[in-house]
Amino acid sequence: MTLILAIESSCDETACAIVRDGKEILSNIVSSQINVHTRYGGVVPEVASRIHVENISTVITEALETAKVTMDDIDAVAFTQGPGLIGSLHVGVQAAKTIAWAYNKPLVPINHMTGHIYANRFVSELEFPMLALVISGGHTQLIWMKDDWTFEEIGTTGDDAIGEAYDKVARVLGLGYPGGPKIDKIAKEGGPHYTLPTPKTANPYDFSFSGLKTAVLQMIQREEKKGNEVSVADTAWCFQETALQSMVKKTVAAVKEYQPKMLVLAGGVAANSRLRVLMEEEMAKVPQTKLVIPPLYCCTDNAAMIGAAGYVAFTHGLFGDFDAAADPGMLMPGEKY
Numbered sequence: 001m002t003l004i005l006a007i008e009s010s011c012d013e014t015a016c017a018i019v020r021d022g023k024e025i026l027s028n029i030v031s032s033q034i035n036v037h038t039r040y041g042g043v044v045p046e047v048a049s050r051i052h053v054e055n056i057s058t059v060i061t062e063a064l065e066t067a068k069v070t071m072d073d074i075d076a077v078a079f080t081q082g083p084g085l086i087g088s089l090h091v092g093v094q095a096a097k098t099i100a101w102a103y104n105k106p107l108v109p110i111n112h113m114t115g116h117i118y119a120n121r122f123v124s125e126l127e128f129p130m131l132a133l134v135i136s137g138g139h140t141q142l143i144w145m146k147d148d149w150t151f152e153e154i155g156t157t158g159d160d161a162i163g164e165a166y167d168k169v170a171r172v173l174g175l176g177y178p179g180g181p182k183i184d185k186i187a188k189e190g191g192p193h194y195t196l197p198t199p200k201t202a203n204p205y206d207f208s209f210s211g212l213k214t215a216v217l218q219m220i221q222r223e224e225k226k227g228n229e230v231s232v233a234d235t236a237w238c239f240q241e242t243a244l245q246s247m248v249k250k251t252v253a254a255v256k257e258y259q260p261k262m263l264v265l266a267g268g269v270a271a272n273s274r275l276r277v278l279m280e281e282e283m284a285k286v287p288q289t290k291l292v293i294p295p296l297y298c299c300t301d302n303a304a305m306i307g308a309a310g311y312v313a314f315t316h317g318l319f320g321d322f323d324a325a326a327d328p329g330m331l332m333p334g335e336k337y
């Protein structure tokens with residue numbers, strides 16, 4: 001049995017979890033700063049770092065207490081090294097190094113995006129080759145994983161990440177931050193009232209959302225100029241449907257070409273209710289590839305997912321040392337620019 005203590009602080013959640021064998025969560029404490037950042041319409045990096053400093057010790061203590069374990073029981077300390085906000089990451093990195101040094105435990109540095117992918121271990125054993133659709137506030141990637149812990153990017157966004165597009169459209173519609181869950185909710189009351197352009201890209205597995213975001217903005221301005229009231233629900237529905245249909249179509253095309261054993265969704269946008277339905281409908285037509293979607297509680301940022309990836313890195317002997325520093329632009333292992 002391997003017990004990992006995992007720390008995550010890459011953006012606006014201060015989190016610590018205790019995970020057994022990379023698939024059983026003994027505790028998963030997340031202290032969210034959303035209420036503070038909502039006032040500013042988005043994450044304020046300096047404010048985020050300060051709140052991480054205030055909360056990090058408490059979430060670590062709480063994670064150990066909830067799991068009913070002590071540091072003596074812990075085999076390794078995994079932590080998010082990047083990508084993310086430098087000041088936010090720094091707090092978690094320092095906490096992990098301090099605790100590993102004080103209790104003489106090995107350190108396991110983890111890329112946040114691999115954490116999102118390995119969160120699927122809480123649902124199912126992963127089967128390779130596997131394709132991962134990684135969709136968050138900063139990333140929109142199709143990652144081909146021939147084997148466990150190998151990562152090859154076959155598609156990415158040329159401009160905005162999908163979560164970023166959700167957040168920006170929500171802001172234009174006056175829905176506030178974070179936009180994803182708000183658009184998800186209000187779109188249920190909308191319908192196909194407006195027409196928006198389908199995103200186009202040169203590489204069939206790449207994504208693009210900035211043109212769609214601009215089209216939403218122009219459509220709103222056009223309607224307002226004509227004196228028409230813009231329906232927030234219909235706009236949300238049309239934006240979401242256009243973005244998701246395009247993303248699902250590309251993903252299913254990649255599944256058909258690469259023929260993985262499994263397709264996993266990963267990242268905050270995987271919490272989207274419409275995406276989950278659409279993906280299930282489309283993947284039912286490709287029964288040879290199993291679809292796995294992480295549970296809602298571990299789609300958005302948390303430390304349990306870092307514990308899941310941390311366990312796999314631990315079994316591969318991928319330890320860090322005390323020189324490890326926050327890496328805001330960190331790439332996945334094997335990922336190139």
Ligand code: KG4
Nearest residue numbers: 136137138163180181268269271272300301
């Ligand atoms: O993975 P995550 O928590 O943080 C990053 O690593 O970026 O993802 C956050 C993103 C935000 O852009 C948020 O608006 C989006 O995930 N998101 C959603 C939903 N819940 C969160 N987007 C669409 N529908 C949702 N239900």
Ligand code: ZN
Nearest residue numbers: 136268300301
């Ligand atoms: Zn994330």
